[in-house]
Amino acid sequence: MKLTRARRVLALFLLLGSIVHRLDAASAPDLEDQTRAIATELRCVVCQNLSVADSPSEMAQQMRAIVREQLEAGKSPDQIKDFFVSKYGEWVLLKPRTTGFSALLWILPYVVLGLGVIAALWVIQRWVRKKQVISDRPMQPAVSQQLSGEPLGDEFPQPDLDDDSHKARLLRERIRLQHELADLDFDFQAGKLSESDYVALKQEIEAKAASVVQEISSLPPEPAKPIRKPASASSRHQQSTSAPLQRWKIIAGGTFLLVFGLVLGVMLTKAARPRGSENDTITGDFLTGTTPGSPEVRAALDEGKQAFEKQDFPKAIEAFKTVLANEPNNPEAHSYMGFILVQAGHGDGALMAFDKALSQAPNFPMALWGKGMVLYQDKKDYAGARAVFERLLNLIPPGEERNEVVKVLAEIPASGGIPNRSAVAEKNPGAVSPVSAQITGKITIDPKLQGSVDPNAALFIIARPATGAGGPPLAVKKIDRPSFPVDFTLSQENVMMPGVPFAGKINITARLDKDGNPVTRTPGDISGDYRKNPIEVGTKNVDVVIDQIMK
């Protein structure tokens, strides 16, 4: 019996132990949860407006890994936060500490709130006291009668608005109440009030007014106080001296507001600017020390130009972005960005870039040339293109460049329609190839890569000169969300650089690009080269199999 009881106690103990253990396990926060909780309180050092927990940046991921590692090493959340503070300062905490200087951030709002409440209470108290002074006086029927018989208007003494004496306040109140009575009469006559309401309200106002009048009459005379009586000659004189003062106040106030607005406007436009790149800030210029024309900007511009000449477009883009981050209105950088966008087949973006350049430098030849070519070649806006080229013609001296502009102007038809390419071809047979010069074929996906096809990707069919020198494509065709197999035709109208003929030996490549940007190559994009590269323009049945995954 005893043994059985002991076993039951033991079993109960074990059961309780097991439950307690499970409860402990359930209550101990998961490592991931702990990591996230700490990461939520840390500011991502790259994006800054996000916490380390929410930021997708690589740096934030690495910071999260460090948090997790330190938790595993047994450090407390406070120790981990201290670690990051020791590296980045208090800045890294999204929730500032409640000690030291940071405590001000927590205390100040309450102090300001408290002061606001005190100020509001003080104002209300003053207001109530004034009301009480007025309303608590006993009414004398004779005074009330006198008041109701008094006319409204300017015959009463007009207290100075800046006069804060008791008598002046009472005088102002009396005028206010009389106006109130007049309004009441008007409302009653207009039928907005019932008779009973009118009578009740009138009695109430008259009672207040009577008490005011009574109090005024009981006050000792104050000859020293300037009380205006507009009807009298002396008050007119006083008014004439106070009016310029009032006018001066209005002028001073207006001037202050104007200057304040101007300063604020100038500072805002100088300090804030559109982000030039992901890495750029919205502040810049002299306020943050990044002055235009600095050696760094010039170096970046030179680097961009060199990269552009070498047709290293990603590098050129980075360099021009750097320039624009420091000088958002640099016309040269905008123009080069425009030409890069032309290369990428983004006519609208290019036009925008050229327009940005021209908004800063209306006679910038490079931007005029680019804009003219986009209008002519891409937008078929012949009138617009003609106007731009004619403007350019007036700006550049005689020489090869001017001849080129003249040539293009001759090429542009006088009115709408397709440009007269055949005429140009006759004049300059090397410049534009015949319309019949084209490459046709089909793009297919290797069966083993079927799983790698992104349905939202864009297909680029790229023709490069088979010189082996690399560089930009001769012609590119973009097909969004293609359905394979894709039949294609490449011809003169797909040529990237205006005036370059679609001719010669060419290498054909097809790339299925996830981000749809022909300039960037993302790992995971798939591509394929035509097996019989290089080919001549005019070749048919160019069947390209996409069979490579880009790394």
Place this chain on the structure above:
Amino acid sequence: MPVRRVVITLLIIGPLLALLAYGFTRDSHYIVSPLLAKPATPFTLKLFDGRDLNLADLRGKAVFLNFWASWCVPCREEAHELEAAWQKIKDKNMIFVGVAVQDTDQNALEFLKEFNISYPNGKDETAKIAVDYGTWGIPESFFIDPQGRITYKHVGGIRAALVVSKLEDAAKSIVSAQEGKGDYSAVK
């Protein structure tokens, strides 16, 4: 009375305007490092040539520690400058250490080859060293004196002359009053 009101209004609005104006002069992205004049955190860096480099082993030398990445434009701009500075001081009691962050081995090695970098370089795979030094922009450079104390920090591209000058300061344990700034990219 009106003068008193104007004064009170100005006393309230003035500091707020001053605060606003001050805010406009700040670059909200910029993080001022608390590490200046503090001991440099020790680390072991796996160099690209396979060796391990311990900061502790460099005690007694002035150290130039440069965080870089092959994708960062200002890093490319300063690469020639750093190598030129290294050639100037390599026979002195000074050393350069390059730390590649957020980069691939291949790209980093190509970068070193492209710019003929000859001083020791390695990769901070987990960004631990980068975080230990509170980096947030690339490139960032730290100057460490022979006693292992950070004497100067420079965010952004740096010129050879400044590297040599600050290293000479570091050799004499002269701590700069504030950090320097050039062009930089935010880390990814």
